[in-house]
Amino acid sequence: MSSPEPVTIGVDVGTTVTKAVAFDAAGAALARAARPTVLDRAGDGRYEQDTERVVDSVVEVLGELRERVAAPVTAVGVTGQGDGLWLVDRDGRSIRPAISWLDGRATPILDRWDREGVTEAAYRRTGNHPFPGSAGPLLAWLDAYEPAALDRAATAAYCKDVVVQRLTGLRATDPSDASAPFLDPHTRDYDEELIARCGLAHRRHLLAPVRPAPHAPLGAEAAAATGLPAGTPVVGAPYDLPASAWGAGVRTVGAGLLIVGTTLACQVLRDRVDTTGEPCGLTLSTWQEGRWLRALPAMVGTAALDWVLRLVGATVADLPGLLERGRADGLTVLPFFAESGERAPFVAPRARARLDGLHLGTQPADLVRATCEAIAFSARHCLTAAALGGELTACGGGVGSARWAQIFADALGRPVRVLAGEEIGARGAALAALAATGEAEPTGPGWQPAGRRHEPDPAVRDRYERDYDRYLEHIALARPGWDRPATPLATT
Template identity: 30%
Template sequence: MPHPDLVLGLDVGTTNLKCLALDEAGTIVAHGSEPTPRSHPRPGWTDFEPGRVWEAACRAIRAVTAQVAHREGIKGIAVSSLGESIVPIDAQGRALAPAIAWFDLRTIPEYEWLRDRVGYETLFKVSGLNPDPMYGLCKILWVKHHQPAAFEQARHWLQFADYVAYCLCGIPATDPSMACRTLAYDVTRGTWATKILESAGVAPSTFPPVRKSGTPLGALTPASAAATGLPQTAVVSVGIHDHVSGAFAAGGLRPGLLFDSIGTSESLISVVQGPLSDPRIAEHGLAQGAIWIEEPTCYLTGGLQTAGAAVEWFRRELGGKAGVAELVEEAASADEAVPVFLPHLVRSVTPHSDARAAGAFIGLKAATTRAAMFRAVLEGLAFEARAIADAMVSVAGLPPFQDVLTIGSSLENRLLTQIKADVYGLPVKINPVRETVSFGAALLAGMGCGLFADATAALRVARREEIDVAPNAERSKRLQTRYEEVYRELYEQLRPAHHRLHALAR
């Protein structure tokens, strides 16, 4: 019996690197995972060391290739990743400095300098983004100001999907979904924003060519083949941003659909007809992005930086010896006297773009239990997702959502999905694939090496029966009342105190 042809998808996430092998029928035949290496050189700072991330990527890939009987049948690989964190490499492809984590706020001074020099409105109009310190160009400027030797030697600036692909095949490239996370990509023209880069003092030539996701780049280098266990004939294809990869694989890139991708962070995405020009979009922390899988497409997105991170924070700091599953079980019966949780544990993005925002529990009493507090965390995440979705409708003018599709931790944390359905007042569908993001990258690899003729053929094998979670009428009414009467105004009510605390802590 002949061995099946396979493709690999690798996702470089904030917490883990995940790799899987997919056959031409869409069956996952192997998978591997490695923790994402991180360092904390100062309090509040987080770096990704590029060399260590590459080594972890090799281990995750080797964990997959070790499960494959006929490695020569592996025809291709593509990479998805977190956005905003950016790696400078020299002419020999060596990483010159650590990549600042997307959630690291040390770049606030660089952002303020860029905003004052270029103009907030210009940055929004060109990039489609809510101008913010987290984007890649602000991190490049931090390197310029604090590590000038690395800045001067940089031949290319690559985000992690592009950096790992470069390590695999030696060819620099990116796609629109990654490019638009830099604040230096013209979302309307589909090119690098030369005037913004020149105003910032960054050479446009140091940014890689922007290509369609799934475009074949080339075969593996001998060194990367040896490091990963992949055959040197395997084709490396252009990858994609992680949340968009999950949306693609799950069939979430449909107009009118609200797609909810939950990991360490959370991103809500909806496809739009083209770039939107209303400046209120940026003021409310909404961003626009570009996708190029079949035809160039635009999307609107809003997000929360601490979604799964808030759940993990509670488990680590307040959960004692309990795991998340035990906390969820406790919270399922804690439906009374639940406090309200504001989940801005790092900052707020949408609908209030505020780097000085903070989290809070409101309504704690002596009788408040751990179970009630954890349920408050889940309800707070659902309330924040509802606030983001409301902003997408009221500010951006999208029609009210009727369909919600989710991936990520929703599969394991069914209580959170039920609470979201109740808060939305809408049924929520769960895609049952556990590693949807790396699955999407594998589909792109299949398109690049010819295993799948096009995106339509790739999505045909990706199709899965979704799990429906319907709202409970009684709980939905109660939770929507809490959202309308308490949560919606909570950020504004606490903002002065949080800003004063931020100033006192400096």
């Protein structure tokens, strides 16, 4: 009797859920496992996570898959949320709660860096503009207000790198996570002058070494906890944005990926680094020489829609009917609900949401539809700044609604290929695991995710063009108010 065909496992450590998927050689998803994780609101503008609970969630999903899939495991690829700051000791154990990418406590640090020209210098040198929840400002904040924690730490790490270290003992990061804010995109190593300019040269030792495809064998302790054989290759895949682009099949320069999740992640594959124009967004080094992802990860997304749905007493299950009944004519929504403001396609840590054009005849469905259209306009704003020129693929919970997916196509004025399934990031992690362990790019049908195509409706083109122009005008009017200094967030 022949033994089962081997599988590759992809793990995606999100902000609120950890997922793992076992893929066979043809790319078919054989089994899935998930565990919720907790995002704690630790104070005004402060968001943290328990590092140990996040690591436990990974161990649990791997253990569940091991019980459900009898086949041997070729490798495990781990991706996860990017940015933020995960402070750990030499064994990868938590020094303090991880600070989430959603966090806004470092806004005063960025204000100072703006005045001193540091943020613009970072963008001109690396193609990455720091925002409050990125590692650079958070490291500077800890240096100012919790220096003892940094003194006890061995690494100011990223999420998936902590997981890999706990599974294998390897202390390293990959070029995608290291990109923001200190990586020179051409040398793929840290820009020492920029680190010094940020006032962090004395904390340089906390940055993990950058490796092109970090991987190491599963350790004995982690093997016992997960049930996987000791020695199984564990790979630190690119973090969730580039991993999703890999999993979605973005391979052609100019092609893009739109992820409609808690936030709105817009990426376009580029063959050069462009640091001209208004500083904003990210330039992520991929594992391929001469290829970068121009990423505009806006803070708007399904979290904004959830807030509006709660406001009108509705749920996601009501969305199709609300979109069908709603009429957004005359309404303009600026969907900047995140406490840390906006980071793409412009940086405004104090950006705030606005609802304009309301009157007594406005119906709840109108407000919901206007919000969905505004999020689609934000996607257009970002993808335009990222120079989208090829096919656009979309994934994420937001485009699971066919009606909302059609709104994206109409607002963007271009076709959108919407992928089925929710394991795009995990698929990218699995592909990275195969690549890092020397496997050729797999060609099975499952590795090319299926999708449905939404064409823009020419009958509504003029209305969407008009409303998009009005959306941009409202942003231009609001930005001077957002740029005024405000009372700093508490610093203790």
